Amino acid sequence: MSRDDATTNETAESIDTSPLDPADPDATPAVVAARSEGEPPDTAEIRDLAAAAGYAVVGEVTQRRREDPTYDLGRGKAEELMRLAADAGAEAVIYDGGLSPGQTFSLGDLLPSGTAVIDRPRLALELFADAADSRAADRQLELARLRYELPRLREAVARDASEDVRLQPEGDSRVLDVEKRIESAERALDEIADDRAARRAERRDAGLDLVALAGYTNAGKSTLARRLADEVDDPEFGDGGGPRDADRDDNGEGEPADRDGPLAVADRPFETLSTTTRRATVGGRRALLTDTVGFLDGLPHESVRSFRTTIDAIRAADCAVLVVDASDDRADLRRKLTASLSAIEATDGPVIPVLSKADEVGADGLAAAVEAYEDAVADLDPRDAPVVDALRPPVPVSVRDGTGLADLADAVADALPTATATVEAPNGGAAQAALSWAYDRGVVAGVDYGSETVAVELAGRPDVVAEAERRFADAPSS
Ligand SMILES: Nc1nc2c(ncn2[C@@H]2O[C@H](COP(=O)(O)OP(=O)(O)OP(=O)(O)O)[C@@H](O)[C@H]2O)c(=O)[nH]1
Ligand SMILES: [Mg+2]
Structure with missing residues (x-):
């Protein structure tokens, strides 16, 4: 399945939802990287997500250690990742975790030029972008994406700015633009x-x-x-x-x-x-x-x-x-x-x-x-x-x-919130109107007609039962 296919609006039954074939020529070759402190990293889920987003996983690097401030991985592992990405011809590194903006840039600098660094939150955004199917979903995706981009843009601007005060992130027009779009x-x-x-x-x-x-x-x-x-x-x-x-x-x-x-x-x-x-x-x-x-x-x-x-x-x-x-x-x-x-x-x-x-x-x-x-x-x-x-x-x-x-x-x-009540009212037009009101709201549990009165058992949402009780109580007695 190509990534474009995933954006069609067919129903689920007609979409091919099988995991991406690694041999799919449209798939982007990618290396998966993962680090964890305790148990050895389990990459099953990130691989599934990568496949669903249109990547073919061509290699994997994992490490057990605490977080490195520069690359998240240790330097040696990061270099191993760089070599693997180059050897495998990967166009992307899919990172199983959230990278700080600084880590994203450092890894990008280390990797062969043009290799995208995609951490877990960004991969999720890509999956959503492939398939967002309503205006509310679009809006939410846009907001999530802008919130993701903002700190990275700030980092990029700060890197460019170095000493120049006029180029500090706070006053940068691209940063201000993203901030405005987030507000909107x-x-x-x-x-x-x-x-x-x-x-x-x-x-x-x-x-x-x-x-x-x-x-x-x-x-x-x-x-x-x-x-x-x-x-x-x-x-x-x-x-x-x-x-x-x-x-x-x-x-x-x-x-x-x-x-x-x-x-x-x-x-x-x-x-x-x-x-x-x-x-x-x-x-x-x-x-x-x-x-x-x-x-x-x-x-x-x-x-x-x-x-x-x-x-x-x-x-x-x-x-x-x-x-x-x-x-x-x-x-x-x-x-x-x-x-x-x-x-x-x-x-x-x-x-x-x-x-x-x-x-x-x-x-x-x-x-x-x-x-x-x-x-x-x-x-x-x-x-x-x-x-x-x-x-x-x-x-x-x-x-x-x-x-x-x-x-x-x-x-x-x-x-579910439930109240019950039994009400009795003289049988007549007003009681019938109250009964029909209560039926419409699904709170009638039983009705018992006497010679002159009607007794109704009410059960359902407390506020609706209370209103039904009022309506029966207001039914005129003659
Ligand atoms: N064996 C079995 N499979 C199930 C059952 N319920 C759901 N599944 C399968 O689980 C998979 C996911 O089901 P969905 O209903 O799409 O799951 P979802 O929680 O709505 O997933 P998202 O919309 O992606 O968050 C599908 O392949 C279903 O056929 C069940 O009772 N038994
Ligand atoms: Mg679902």
Whole structure:
């Protein structure tokens, strides 16, 4: 698959999502480099990301040591990397970690001229740039990219400036320009976020519960969303997805109703790049289910913050479902879970962890995943990730064979804010109007007609139940 192919707007089913063939003539040859202090570096994930972004990995250099201020790697290893890149004809070095602007430049100076230095955050940006599929995704990508570029531009200007005070980064016109563009992108995103918040309030007033699916990239969020969603979409609510229209106004409103993004599923990172919302009936509750963009380990906080529609949808949900891939090994499960919980930070509502792909592991594997999950959560400091206090017990689920779906529905229904009340009103036009109002908002659990009265059992969102009670109480007695 060429990189251009990845930008088409076909649905997931028709996109070839197989990992890039290393022999692909369009792929850019690249060497992967990784350093870690503890365990030997595991390059499986960075290789997958590189392949998905259109690189063919032609070599690898890894090192166990503490960070070197100049190259991140030690000098000897950096020189080995330089030789390998030259011998292998690499056009890029993919660095599994975040490099400071200074380290990026130092490595670039050391490497054969023209070799791009791409650290993990930049690789993630490239993956997004390949596939951003809605205006909100575009905006967020732009902001993330500008925030990434700014310190590097400052470094470049400072390097050029040396002694010349007039060329210091603070006053440089390119730096000022990027700063201005960041402000403007932030303002545009604020508007989109305000608009989403207003829509969330409207949907809640209409009696709908807001459920968000969160988790690491490729965890199985969209697959679960598809399984839980009713046939009817709620196209006004998500980022939109579908083909983008550059000429449209950019206030984040008014994605055309027929442009809802497909709930694309694929075994590749960042298949979903826009939040997408569908209606779903979960545990008898009428919900709006938002599928979100997956998290990735090793991105700076600022970059994660740029994906604001995802973070907001998760934090503001009445209940978030955190999808954790049970088929990962212990170390990956912990790393991805920690990255996801740190990115979420805190939520307004409870969080139900789902151990997904249960069909891929046996009973022992599932028990091991539960244990790995619980150990990882126990090691997290709630001061760093207050969301740990919102976690409910984990629910193993397989969409493939249906395992745990009923348990998940029960857990969601149980986690949603609920009030119950029984009201009785004289049967008549006013009571019927109140009843129809309550039916519209999905809070009628039972109706009992007496000779002159109607008794209604209400259950559902507390604010909506309270309003229904008021309406019945106001029904005139004759
Ligand atoms: N065996 C098995 N595979 C699953 C299950 N659920 C999802 N998968 C596979 O996991 C891969 C990722 O699924 P997605 O639903 O696209 O994952 P996602 O979390 O939405 O990923 P991003 O949008 O990239 O963040 C796909 O190949 C799915 O077919 C499951 O229950 N069992
Ligand atoms: Mg997805």
